[in-house]
Every structure is written in structure tokens, then in C-alpha cells.
Amino acid sequence: MTIHTTPHLNFRGDARAALEFYQGVFGGQLVAISYADAHRATDPAEADQILFGSVTSHDGFRIMAYDVPSAKAYAPGTIPVFVSVRGTDAAAITGYWEKLAEGATVVEPLATSPWSPLYGMLTDRFGVTWVLDVEVAWDAA
Incomplete structure (x- = not known):
């Protein structure tokens, strides 16, 4: 069995831009599944936001991200990770x-x-x- 530790970042509407930025830095494959793609949109204004996103590079870089919907509390904290x-x-x-x-x-x-x-x-x-x-x-x- 192989196990990987992957940071999972939570955003409020910026997940797609952040994932695209990190892909530009580290390369690799970008996966970006929106709430609409997954048929999980509860607010039409947030349908294009990211429900599941990741960047994985050949060199081993891995990161995940999603957009916390406005119906949920979101407190990013101060340097939480x-x-x-x-x-x-x-x-x-x-x-x-x-x-x-x-x-x-x-x-x-x-x-x-x-x-x-x-x-x-x-x-x-x-x-x-x-x-x-x-x-x-x-x-x-």
C-alpha cells in the first residue's frame, strides 16, 4: 500500500484560480469538477465553483482544493497550515x-x-x- 499526504485547501470562490496558478507553478494535471458538473449546485450563482479540484505533477507535487459554499460557515483562520x-x-x-x-x-x-x-x-x-x-x-x- 502507498499513502500520500496531500494538503486540501478551502476557498470561497477562488479555488479554480488557485488551482490554475499552482498548475502554472508546478505543472501536472489539473482536475476541476464544479458543483454543476457533479449536479450538486444549490445556489445558481455558485454552480461554476469547484466541488473537487486537484493538481498532481510528475515530480510528486499534489494539492487539492474546493470552494466552500456560501450556505456553510467559512473561517480560514490565521496561517492554519x-x-x-x-x-x-x-x-x-x-x-x-x-x-x-x-x-x-x-x-x-x-x-x-x-x-x-x-x-x-x-x-x-x-x-x-x-x-x-x-x-x-x-x-x-
Whole structure:
């Protein structure tokens, strides 16, 4: 059996735009099923919003998202989750960073850190906080 942990992001009307943006950053396949597609629309104004959405890339990037309907309470909280993207290729991490940084607020610039040769944190234009770093073996010595 294989198991994957996939961040699932909740939006209020921005899921499609966020998924398209993340696909533009990481590549891969975008799946976007609207409430209308699934015959689950209860409000005609929200019929084109996303009931189930995901982006899955060849490199292993996976994210899911949907639009919380207006009939349900929605309180996104304050940085309720970080999405961590770790890899061994500094050039790839830098490329993801540059794309995610468009319209974002940089929390920690992409730079050397005590635990990684390259680490950074930003909050993208959709309010999602991302941590990107180059993964290295930990040495407690």
C-alpha cells in the first residue's frame, strides 16, 4: 500500500484560480469538477465553483482544493497550515519560489538557513503560506 499526504485547501470562490496558478507553478494535471458538473449546485450563482479540484505533477507535487459554499460557515483562520515543498534540486526550488512569489508576501526570503542551504517562506496571493527548501540529511552532531 502507498499513502500520500496531500494538503486540501478551502476557498470561497477562488479555488479554480488557485488551482490554475499552482498548475502554472508546478505543472501536472489539473482536475476541476464544479458543483454543476457533479449536479450538486444549490445556489445558481455558485454552480461554476469547484466541488473537487486537484493538481498532481510528475515530480510528486499534489494539492487539492474546493470552494466552500456560501450556505456553510467559512473561517480560514490565521496561517492554519503551511504547504511544504522540499526537494534536492536548488534550481527547481528556486524556480517554484519565483513563480509563487508573484503577488505574494515574503515571510522569510529564499536564502541559506541553519537547516538548509536554501529555505524561504511566503504567503501567496490566495492567502496560502508556502515553505520551500532544499532537503538535506539531518546531522545531529
